Amino acid sequence: MSQEGYDKLVAELQRLESVERPKASAAIAEARDKGDLSENSEYDAAKEAQAHLEDKINKMKVSIAEAKIVDLSRLSTDAVQIMSKVEMTNMSTKAKMVYTIVSENEANLKQGKISIKTPIAQGLLNHKEGDIVEVEIPRGIIKLRIDKISIEA
Incomplete structure (x- = not known):
């Protein structure tokens, strides 16, 4: 966290x-x-x-x-990981989304912070910019393109 x-x-x-x-x-x-x-x-x-x-x-x-405190200065934007801010596009609706992947205790959807344990976060982990990932959510499977990965300090 x-x-x-x-x-x-x-x-x-x-x-x-x-x-x-x-x-x-x-x-x-x-x-x-x-x-x-x-x-x-x-x-x-x-x-x-x-x-x-x-x-x-x-x-x-x-x-x-x-708790394990994450040193943000040591994180990379090469692939999605905890504390990554991920800008993505839903390939079927073309809707843009931005989420920061955080610990369960810090999750707050109104602030765009999703738990690392959610299906979307799990589907994005270890993928890179440009990747299109298929994520299984309760309503079915969605395809998301990772547009940008950044770290917010």
């Missing part, structure tokens, strides 16, 4: 631990003060929300522990 993506993940983890976790504990305490826990749906909901939060925190900790 990029250094920027790693930094965002660490900041979000810190926010969850320092802001959201105390809020969840306070919600449980407030619900507990309302009496009989056996019939207290507010208490059950607060406990469930806390469990979801703790699960999210644990998953983020694993992602951070397993």
Whole structure:
């Protein structure tokens, strides 16, 4: 993943631990003060929300522990790889598309960032400019021509 993506993940983890976790504990305490826990749906909901939060925190900790930060200066534009910005043309519709291939945690379609695990990214990997690749997507097979490969710092 990029250094920027790693930094965002660490900041979000810190926010969850320092802001959201105390809020969840306070919600449980407030619900507990309302009496009989056996019939207290507010208490059950607060406990469930806390469990979801703790699960999210644990998953983020694993992602951070397993993260490998990509040194963008060492990447090549010879072939598509993680962190490549790929300009391509859909050969059947002639539609132009631009995607940057990123780690799963950094994927954001609105920003044009697709996960390396998506069918399109998998189909493009290791191909060069000018190559026409056939990519199997849920709706069938599409042909994409790789027009340009670059690295965005």
